[in-house]
Every structure is written in structure tokens, then in C-alpha cells.
Amino acid sequence: MKKLIAGSWTAGSFNVDKFAKSLLLFRNAPRSGAASPAQMVLNRPVRDALPAHRRSFAPEWQQKTDVLEKRARRAKEVQIEHYNKTAHSLPPLSIGDHVVIQHPISKCWSTPAVVVEIGPHRDYLLKTPAGRLFRRNRRMLRKRVPVMPGTKSTSTPTPPAPIPVKPETTSTTKSMPPAPEASPKQANARQRGKPKPPTFAVLRRSTRTTKPPDRYTN
Structure with missing residues (x-):
């Protein structure tokens, strides 16, 4: 209209x-x-x-x-x-929960805040660390667990139990009989099957006598 x-x-x-x-x-x-x-x-x-x-x-x-x-x-x-194929109900939040606010344009979860008030229509009043107040719907909030800087876990990790090592068993080696000597025919056949090394030709120098040019004699 x-x-x-x-x-x-x-x-x-x-x-x-x-x-x-x-x-x-x-x-x-x-x-x-x-x-x-x-x-x-x-x-x-x-x-x-x-x-x-x-x-x-x-x-x-x-x-x-x-x-x-x-x-x-x-x-x-x-x-x-x-x-309803992809829709699902989100659990409600309570006052004091730490959440992350989704940016409406970039869709990034970047602004941390704390819930200070709960509205009647699944809306929550949030307060950021800078003191700003936002009112957002439940689908734009994600619950997070705050981690304080400099805190370390007090529980000491228990060392792993040692793995028992089994003693090595000495195996009895049987004496092998000596290999039989090869006959002359078998030795010749083995030498025939081996590739021959390459032979290179010996370079020889020329025996012809060289004469100086006669253009500089006059």
C-alpha cells in the first residue's frame, strides 16, 4: 500500500x-x-x-x-x-549468564555480555564490559564459559603407570652346515652370465712433423 x-x-x-x-x-x-x-x-x-x-x-x-x-x-x-526441518528450541538463559552477542550484519559472535534482565518474549537485556546495554532475542545469543586471565588448573596430572618390560628370551640358533663348493663348470657358467666391463680405445698421438709457416720468413 x-x-x-x-x-x-x-x-x-x-x-x-x-x-x-x-x-x-x-x-x-x-x-x-x-x-x-x-x-x-x-x-x-x-x-x-x-x-x-x-x-x-x-x-x-x-x-x-x-x-x-x-x-x-x-x-x-x-x-x-x-x-520446522531445521528449527529447534534454544534453552532459556538466566540472570548472570555470560553470553556472546551476534552482530546483525557480519553474523560474527564478537561482543561478550552478561544477562541482567529477562523479557517476556524471549528477549534479554545484556550489559557489556564497557557498560553498554543491549536488548537481543535468544537466537542472537550464545552462552559461553568465562575464563579469567592468569588462572591455572590446580589439579596435578598423574604420571602414567610404567609399562612392564618382558625379559628377552635367548633363542637357540642351530648351526648351519657349510655351503658346498662350486664346481669349475658352475664357476665358468657364472662368469659367462656376468656383464663384461666396457673397453675404451687408447688415444694415439700423430707422428707427422709440423713445419712453421713461411709467411714471416721474408
């Missing part, structure tokens, strides 16, 4: 005719249950500024009210079912 009023201003003045036409269109626009406000009140659509055929207002083209109500009820049930 606010958009209709804002769109009816022309050259700094409110245009009544423009607002009346937009109001007729608003009354004929269907809602979530596929029924317009005019159909809910008059059980039929009304004529507006948009051109329409005369037979479009006939009763056979209009859906029954009970069908629209069933459709709207079913749509609401589906909406509730989808919402």
Missing part, C-alpha cells in the same frame, strides 16, 4: 485518479491462496483499468471458495513443514 501511495505522486502533487486505478488493480491481484481481495469479499473479480473480455467474469471461470481455502491451507502446512 505504501508503494501505491508513493507511486501516485505526479509533479509534486497527489494524483487521486492514479491512486484509484492502482487500488482497483490491488484488489484484483490474487494472493497466496489464488484468491484476490475482491473475490474474498464479493466472490467475484471487479472491473479495473486493464482491458478484459466480458466472459472472463463469468461464474464458470471462477474457482470455488472452498478449493481456494484448501489450497491456501495446504500451502501454509508446507511452509510450516519446511521451516
